[in-house]
Amino acid sequence: AQSVTQLDSQVPVFEEAPVELRCNYSSSVSVYLFWYVQYPNQGLQLLLKYLSGSTLVKGINGFEAEFNKSQTSFHLRKPSVHISDTAEYFCAVSSNSGGSNYKLTFGKGTLLTVNP
Amino acid sequence: DAGITQSPRHKVTETGTPVTLRCHQTENHRYMYWYRQDPGHGLRLIHYSYGVKDTDKGEVSDGYSVSRSKTEDFLLTLESATSSQTSVYFCASRTGNSGQPQHFGDGTRLSIL
Known part of the structure; x- marks a missing residue:
């Protein structure tokens, strides 16, 4: 079984400030990790994914995330946020085995609000 | 992005009535999934399909059923x-x-x- 904990339900920041959204996971098997973004009244859009290799992963819209196996974390960062980054962000994990049918387990989400 | 269309987009109905939601994809994807999203719960898996007529339960399947008679369509x-x-x-x-x-x-x- 897998679980995902997003440590902050809401993160308010000012425009052009840096931001970190925290994600910890638990799994007994090797995993793939994902960050998705959801804008109001829309579906989820993939920001980035970690499969293997380099622990620093770059995604769209200037976001990046770092996989830390020892701390079972996959925190999302952006050095300078914009008003348009206001959205809900979801961390998700799946087993890297096809036998799991690649089911995703999601965290409960972090609402990022960027203020002027 | 992948061509996934859900219908209807909005529906209001009464307790006790049957409801069917449709998911249509044009990418010839093998796997399809249904989730529900509720405040404070994130997304939770209801049912999923790993091929035509191959489906299984997710985390919150009680009260729901699914069918997949064609690759492109997954009904909840x-x-x-x-x-x-x-x-x-x-x-x-x-x-x-x-x-x-x-x-x-x-x-x-x-x-x-």
Whole structure:
């Protein structure tokens, strides 16, 4: 079984400030990790994914995330946020085995609000 | 992004009525998934499909059934809707290749009065 904990339900920041959204996971098997973004009244859009290799992963819209196996974390960062980054962000994990049918387990989400 | 269409986009119905939500994808993806999204819960898996006529239960499957008679279509049915099933429902699909992400539709907002 897998679980995902997003440590902050809401993160308010000012425009052009840096931001970190925290994600910890638990799994007994090797995993793939994902960050998705959801804008109001829309579906989820993939920001980035970690499969293997380099622990620093770059995604769209200037976001990046770092996989830390020892701390079972996959925190999302952006050095300078914009008003348009206001959205809900979801961390998700799946087993890297096809036998799991690649089911995703999601965290409960972090609402990022960027203020002027 | 992947061509995933959910219908209807909004629906209001009464307790006890049957409801069917449709997910249609044009990417020939092998896997399809139904989730519900509720405040404070994130997304929770209801049912999923790993091929035509191959389906299985997810985390919150009670009160729901699914069918997949064609690769492109995955139907979610609430046999007798209850107010606790008021939610936003998302469909997703993905290829069978390892490491590929799930792609999501725009959701169906379902209200059961």
